[in-house]
Amino acid sequence: MQFDPFVIPFNLGLYFIIIYAVARSVVWFRELSRPDKLRLQRGFFGRAFGASLKEIFLESLIHRKILKSNFRLGYMHMSLAFGWFLLILFGTIEADVFGTSHLNAPYKAIFFRFFNPEHGRMGFEKFYGFLMDFILAFILSGLLLAIIKRFYSRIVGMKKTTKLKLTDKVALTSLWLIFPSRLLAESFTCGAYGTGSFLTGSLGDWLASFLPAQQMAYPFWWLYSLSLGVFFVLLPITRYMHIPTELFLIFMRNSGIRTGDKAGSYTEVQIHSCSSCGICIDACQMNFSAGITNMQSTYLLKGIKRNDDVTDIAYNCLMCGRCDQKCPVGLELSPIRMIERRSGDSNSHYSNVYRGYFRKKPLTLPERPNGLPSYSFLPEKEPEKVDVLYFAGCMTHLTPSIKNSMIKILEASGVSYGFMDEEGGVCCGRPLMLAGQEREARELINFNSQQIWKSGAHTLVTSCPICYKVFNESYYLDVEVLHHSQFIKMLIDEGSVKMRFLRKRVVYHTPCDLGRGSGVYEEPRAVLQHVSRLEKTKYDNENSLCCGGSLGNIKLDTSSRHKIAGDAAALLTRNDPDILATACPLCKKTLAPVTSTRVSDISEIVAEALMEHSVRRNLSKQLRSIKELANIS
Amino acid sequence: MADFGFTLSKGRQIDYEANDKRIAEYIYSREPSFRLCIECGGCTATCTTGNFTEFSLRELHILMKRGENAKVRQNIRKCMLCGKCTLVCPRGVNTRNIVFLAKEAFQMFDNHAV
Numbered sequence: 001m002q003f004d005p006f007v008i009p010f011n012l013g014l015y016f017i018i019i020y021a022v023a024r025s026v027v028w029f030r031e032l033s034r035p036d037k038l039r040l041q042r043g044f045f046g047r048a049f050g051a052s053l054k055e056i057f058l059e060s061l062i063h064r065k066i067l068k069s070n071f072r073l074g075y076m077h078m079s080l081a082f083g084w085f086l087l088i089l090f091g092t093i094e095a096d097v098f099g100t101s102h103l104n105a106p107y108k109a110i111f112f113r114f115f116n117p118e119h120g121r122m123g124f125e126k127f128y129g130f131l132m133d134f135i136l137a138f139i140l141s142g143l144l145l146a147i148i149k150r151f152y153s154r155i156v157g158m159k160k161t162t163k164l165k166l167t168d169k170v171a172l173t174s175l176w177l178i179f180p181s182r183l184l185a186e187s188f189t190c191g192a193y194g195t196g197s198f199l200t201g202s203l204g205d206w207l208a209s210f211l212p213a214q215q216m217a218y219p220f221w222w223l224y225s226l227s228l229g230v231f232f233v234l235l236p237i238t239r240y241m242h243i244p245t246e247l248f249l250i251f252m253r254n255s256g257i258r259t260g261d262k263a264g265s266y267t268e269v270q271i272h273s274c275s276s277c278g279i280c281i282d283a284c285q286m287n288f289s290a291g292i293t294n295m296q297s298t299y300l301l302k303g304i305k306r307n308d309d310v311t312d313i314a315y316n317c318l319m320c321g322r323c324d325q326k327c328p329v330g331l332e333l334s335p336i337r338m339i340e341r342r343s344g345d346s347n348s349h350y351s352n353v354y355r356g357y358f359r360k361k362p363l364t365l366p367e368r369p370n371g372l373p374s375y376s377f378l379p380e381k382e383p384e385k386v387d388v389l390y391f392a393g394c395m396t397h398l399t400p401s402i403k404n405s406m407i408k409i410l411e412a413s414g415v416s417y418g419f420m421d422e423e424g425g426v427c428c429g430r431p432l433m434l435a436g437q438e439r440e441a442r443e444l445i446n447f448n449s450q451q452i453w454k455s456g457a458h459t460l461v462t463s464c465p466i467c468y469k470v471f472n473e474s475y476y477l478d479v480e481v482l483h484h485s486q487f488i489k490m491l492i493d494e495g496s497v498k499m500r501f502l503r504k505r506v507v508y509h510t511p512c513d514l515g516r517g518s519g520v521y522e523e524p525r526a527v528l529q530h531v532s533r534l535e536k537t538k539y540d541n542e543n544s545l546c547c548g549g550s551l552g553n554i555k556l557d558t559s560s561r562h563k564i565a566g567d568a569a570a571l572l573t574r575n576d577p578d579i580l581a582t583a584c585p586l587c588k589k590t591l592a593p594v595t596s597t598r599v600s601d602i603s604e605i606v607a608e609a610l611m612e613h614s615v616r617r618n619l620s621k622q623l624r625s626i627k628e629l630a631n632i633s
Numbered sequence: 634m635a636d637f638g639f640t641l642s643k644g645r646q647i648d649y650e651a652n653d654k655r656i657a658e659y660i661y662s663r664e665p666s667f668r669l670c671i672e673c674g675g676c677t678a679t680c681t682t683g684n685f686t687e688f689s690l691r692e693l694h695i696l697m698k699r700g701e702n703a704k705v706r707q708n709i710r711k712c713m714l715c716g717k718c719t720l721v722c723p724r725g726v727n728t729r730n731i732v733f734l735a736k737e738a739f740q741m742f743d744n745h746a747v
Contacts, residue, residue: 377685395716429713437714554727
């Protein structure tokens with residue numbers, strides 16, 4: 001029987017983490033809602049299984065997404081994850097093939113060299129030794145990068161790296177110690193017996209030339225086993241929990257489970273799947289424009305994990321969704337933040353470290369004893385019956401030229417339309433939602449829904465992406481909701497409006513709620529291409545910037561907003577275009593004061609290009625729009 | 634009393650000793666821009682809620698600073714947080730956060746009053 005006391009720490013750690021992972025998975029599975037349970041079962045035993053395995057290989061081991069966006073960072077993650085995986089895989093095969101017996105306990109593979117010091121002298125054994133050394137060298141190269149990154153993050157192309165807590169530091173130290181101690185332990189053993197390949201062999205020979213290799217090896221085997229054991233035991237309360245959790249996450253996601261708007265198992269799994277890689281910090285404009293580095297998604301998730309009070313972090317975010325796009329694990333960060341905003345301050349802060357091993361109790365909505373309606377003053381109106389209803393939105397009322405342009409376009413289109421908030425309407429409800437005040441938001445949503453329903457319209461056109469998103473997602477309406485860029489695109493395709501070509505160079509700023517928030521990228525670009533020379537920028541589509549004016553952030557001060565807006569405008573107008581086009585009144589309002597380039601909404605550009613003779617002669621309506629213009633000037 | 638078509642305004646004084654400044658203090662400590670307000674009334678002029686009912690953020694600001702919270706408590710919930718006031722404010726006061734914090738403070742100090 002091959003056994004030595006030094007394997008005990010490793011064994012304890014390994015069995016602890018296996019039992020823990022199984023228990024936690026069972027708890028998570030039981031917490032899932034019934035439909036989600038069925039989804040997961042179907043996903044696990046169905047076609048999604050193959051896709052999940054492929055994704056686990058590509059993302060959890062190779063780290064393809066990180067490799068694509070940042071090669072050095074990706075290499076670091078890949079060498080540690082994929083390298084370690086290969087080391088375990090080939091180590092197990094080695095122990096099985098060359099060891100004394102088959103189907104060994106895991107420690108015999110991990111400490112193979114200690115129990116078989118004479119192994120690897122010739123032939124195939126020698127080649128296998130070379131392979132194992134090569135894998136170890138591969139891991140060590142990544143580890144070297146990781147250590148340098150911790151102290152000098154620019155080496156891997158990262159401007160900022162995540163700040164760590166004490167337990168993280170202990171776990172990190174034990175992780176860092178694992179592979180160097182393996183290297184030294186194997187080298188000393190090889191040095192003593194004259195075995196080993198290019199790495200352990202030559203290092204061993206050199207060390208044995210001036211050190212008593214036989215005696216030196218044993219303490220390093222202990223260190224190797226201890227650091228593995230400590231790492232496994234600390235794993236559940238540190239960020240390294242993402243290693244086992246991410247597998248679970250990939251299966252859940254591929255089975256079709258989504259975050260939704262309530263906290264639950266999936267949210268918890270996502271929170272534990274965050275590896276704190278820090279890519280969200282680099283993507284965040286609050287970081288690179290305003291220098292605020294304590295509220296990014298990785299810190300939010302870490303705070304929730306540790307059961308800290310994350311209220312301030314949760315609210316101090318533009319909700320632009322850039323981190324959602326960049327997250328290599330594919331976590332739904334904005335929905336998690338919204339859940340956290342709605343849940344308010346949960347009064348259950350614990351500080352004991354050991355409590356971290358147990359799951360946090362699920363978030364529940366705080367009781368609000370005062371259930372009175374907030375907006376009972378809103379008047380009941382009987383709107384006129386129309387086909388198309390135009391909802392300008394609060395922000396459009398602050399930028400009247402957008403409103404007037406839209407009226408001009410609607411007139412020219414010849415559709416029967418009604419102006420829902422002509423005399424200043426009710427807010428769409430999204431700002432309240434973003435502030436976590438769901439109940440109040442629902443009141444406004446119900447009021448507006450009634451108005452829309454009463455008008456009998458089949459299409460609702462809005463000028464504001466903020467309204468567009470909430471109409472689409474949170475209203476239960478039987479109407480087609482269109483942003484005005486989509487509506488204009490429709491008019492152009494139908495041929496109901498004629499436009500001349502403006503000889504202007506235009507860059508397009510995608511508003512967050514329209515682009516990443518609602519997935520409308522193509523229509524605004526098509527409209528702009530139709531009337532002007534649309535130029536590309538580095539910040540198109542998914543990589544678009546936030547203007548900084550976002551209603552998503554309640555806490556951000558005005559000067560920081562100016563910094564974000566200034567940077568965004570400067571980046572977008574680098575090639576000095578004639579017009580900086582956008583599709584959002586709030587973006588226009590935020591960007592216009594910080595740049596000398598003309599900032600225009602799509603509707604304004606289209607109204608400018610509109611051929612006069614195509615405007616229908618409809619006197620009453622025309623009079624009304626003239627009156628509109630008179631009111632403004 | 635005979636109706637002459639006009640009345641004398643009621644005598645009133647602000648009793649700073651008796652007034653409850655907790656709400657204002659709560660906001661001051663979390664949103665320093667609360668101090669920047671010059672009471673110009675721009676927020677009230679553009680207000681979405683003010684379009685439908687009597688609601689003046691400027692008035693509520695002044696009342697909170699004085700510590701006369703009764704009217705604030707009744708009215709603050711009418712705000713829709715739409716953000717127009719923040720955009721028009723010439724002093725860069727983060728008005729949305731002030732409303733948000735005021736609601737929070739009432740929940741905390743006044744037994745879930747809002």
